[in-house]
Amino acid sequence: MACSKIFSGDLPELTNEIIQHFRKDFSTLHSCILVNRFWCRLAIPLLWESPFSIPTRNCHYIEVYLRHLNEEDSIHILYCDSLNSDFVQQIIKVIKPFKLRSLFMKEILYIESLHLLLQKCGDYLENFEFGSMREEYEESRQQFLKLIMKYCTKIRRFTSTMPDDNNIYRLIENTKQTINYLTIDNYYDELGSIVLQNLGQVLPFKLEYLRLSLSFNSNDFEIFLKNSQNTFIKKLLISNMMQNESVSILFYIKKYIMRRERVKYLAFSEFFPDIDTDEELFFLEHEVNEFKLHNIIVQKYSDLYISVYNIIYNFNK
Structure with a gap:
């Protein structure tokens, strides 16, 4: 029994x-x-x-x-390095809709297989992460971004740790109607400049979440703030690995964000590699109170941070 x-x-x-x-x-x-x-x-x-x-x-x-799978079930492919033809063929054989909601990539070994995958279910894709890749994947990386732009028009969350390709900014611009969560994460000096000089002008008028973890100088940061002054961001997270300059980025945050009340929640931290320490705005009580006067709530960086697992968990609730 x-x-x-x-x-x-x-x-x-x-x-x-x-x-x-x-x-x-x-x-x-x-x-x-x-x-x-x-x-x-x-x-x-x-x-x-x-x-x-x-x-x-x-x-x-x-x-x-x-x-x-039930009709309402969603699929999330996270950091699977071997999306080969056998894998994709099993997906193609399935007659019912294959609702691929998340695709997080660090390597591109089989561009042909990815092409077939996006042809079948790219229209469902909402969460896309494009990680750093070795130089040998450069050509495939460019091809893949073009495929994403062609087949995936409903992206809501986008993360890039290698923001040196112009197609990334075209992708953001092409998904202005749907994109709501954006993360750029890379601490190479030259890439920080590329991001800040190209990102502001392609942002939508409203974002739920923007996280920038970069190494940048104040001049490039001001360019970004000027170019994005028409964008309202509900949750803004900025982490800067400080370069050798005396001007604090906080001065520009106050000038372009605080006084214009362009965000609702703010987290800001600066890391000083020479002395291996960081400073976080949340712990500066006087500064926090000043932002509060402008209807901006300063929070801990870790409290505003949204991880991959937060995304998937909330998606499936």
Whole structure:
């Protein structure tokens, strides 16, 4: 009787505990997905943890899982380095809509496979992260950005840690109607200048969230502030790795942001590499009170920061 209840799914907690013991037993997990839909939903996440580490490299179980998805289920592909043709073919075989909501990339090994993937489900993509890549992927990186611009017109969240390609700014400009969360994260000196000289003029009139983690000088920062003065940002996070200059960036934040009340929540920190220390605006009580007079709430950087896992968790709530 107990066995029949387990196989029918009447004892979900016990069934889940049993299947967890098969975490590295790939052949048993493959058998589990064929028992019923409930077992499939328990077993597939264990296989999905590192799908291409399985010696057989058999992607058929991915197709099985996708076929059991509900219509409202969303897919999030995070830092999967091996989006090869076998993987994508399993997706293409699925007749029902494949709602790929998130795609976070650090390497581009198979540009042809990515092309097919975006052709099928790029219209659903909302969260896109484009990480730093080795020089050998430069050509593929440029091709991939063009594919994103062609097939993905509903991007709401975009993150880049390698903002040296003009197509990145074209992508932001092309998605002005939908983009709401934007992160640029790179501490190379020359890239900070590139970002601040090109970003302000392509921003939409309103953003929910903008995080800039860069190394920049005050001149470039002022250029950005002037070019983006028509944009209202609900949550603005700025982290600057200080270069060798005496002018604090805070002066420009007050001049262009505080006095014009262009943000609602602000987090600002400066890191001084020479003495290995940082200063955060939140801990300067007098400054915090001054911003409050202009209806701007200063918060801790860590409190305003939105991680990848925050995005996925909130998306699936």
